[in-house]
Amino acid sequence: EDQVTQSPEALRLQEGESSSLNCSYTVSGLRGLFWYRQDPGKGPEFLFTLYSAGEEKEKERLKATLTKKESFLHITAPKPEDSATYLCAVHLGEYGNKLVFGAGTILRVKS
Amino acid sequence: DVKVTQSSRYLVKRTGEKVFLECVQDMDHENMFWYRQDPGLGLRLIYFSYDVKMKEKGDIPEGYSVSREKKERFSLILESASTNQTSMYLCASSLDGTDFNSPLHFGNGTRLTVT
Numbered sequence: 001e002d003q004v005t006q007s008p009e010a011l012r013l014q015e016g017e018s019s020s021l022n023c024s025y026t027v028s029g030l031r032g033l034f035w036y037r038q039d040p041g042k043g044p045e046f047l048f049t050l051y052s053a054g055e056e057k058e059k060e061r062l063k064a065t066l067t068k069k070e071s072f073l074h075i076t077a078p079k080p081e082d083s084a085t086y087l088c089a090v091h092l093g094e095y096g097n098k099l100v101f102g103a104g105t106i107l108r109v110k111s
Numbered sequence: 112d113v114k115v116t117q118s119s120r121y122l123v124k125r126t127g128e129k130v131f132l133e134c135v136q137d138m139d140h141e142n143m144f145w146y147r148q149d150p151g152l153g154l155r156l157i158y159f160s161y162d163v164k165m166k167e168k169g170d171i172p173e174g175y176s177v178s179r180e181k182k183e184r185f186s187l188i189l190e191s192a193s194t195n196q197t198s199m200y201l202c203a204s205s206l207d208g209t210d211f212n213s214p215l216h217f218g219n220g221t222r223l224t225v226t
Contacts, residue, residue: 034215041220044154044201087154
């Protein structure tokens with residue numbers, strides 16, 4: 001069965017304290033891996049798409065990397081405004097852009 | 112910017128009622144989706160549609176149906192609401208199902224409570 005697991009479930013950081021979120025997957029036919037950010041009371045907002053092992057994408061303090069079994073979202077020198085739930089999803093390549101989501105990591109950054 | 116609008120932010124319904132959740136997107140996207148989001152379970156796909164009048168079951172379609180009469184509008188219907196359908200419902204759209212670069216754009220969700 002296709003599965004996506006995110007860890008940790010929750011992470012508390014001090015402002016400026018860098019860390020990483022993990023997304024591991026056991027799927028066949030991976031066509032892409034997506035990262036989304038979700039703020040309380042809002043829908044998820046697209047961050048990155050990664051397609052092949054070794055690929056990296058960056059946006060401000062965030063960097064996403066991909067291996068054959070997992071992806072990491074590295075957060076460098078986080079700020080309180082980076083607090084959100086980060087969701088990982090894998091694209092199975094079926095027609096219609098179907099994604100399988102992980103349960104998310106809740107990140108809190110304290111000043 | 113793509114806008115996906117869900118008609119209600121909060122809904123409270125009684126068990127057995129028929130419930131309609133409406134979603135409209137303004138970017139001429141081909142694909143539209145309905146997910147539900149529950150703590151610890153992530154987003155689970157209920158139904159999706161890749162064209163007008165077309166629909167496909169997702170992972171948890173039981174107790175739900177959908178309607179897509181116009182390209183911009185995708186409705187989720189709870190035929191007879193039950194308490195286990197209390198959840199956050201998220202609508203999303205994407206440009207083209209054959210374009211793997213096309214991310215999903217989400218609405219802000221409808222929090223449904225069934226009592």
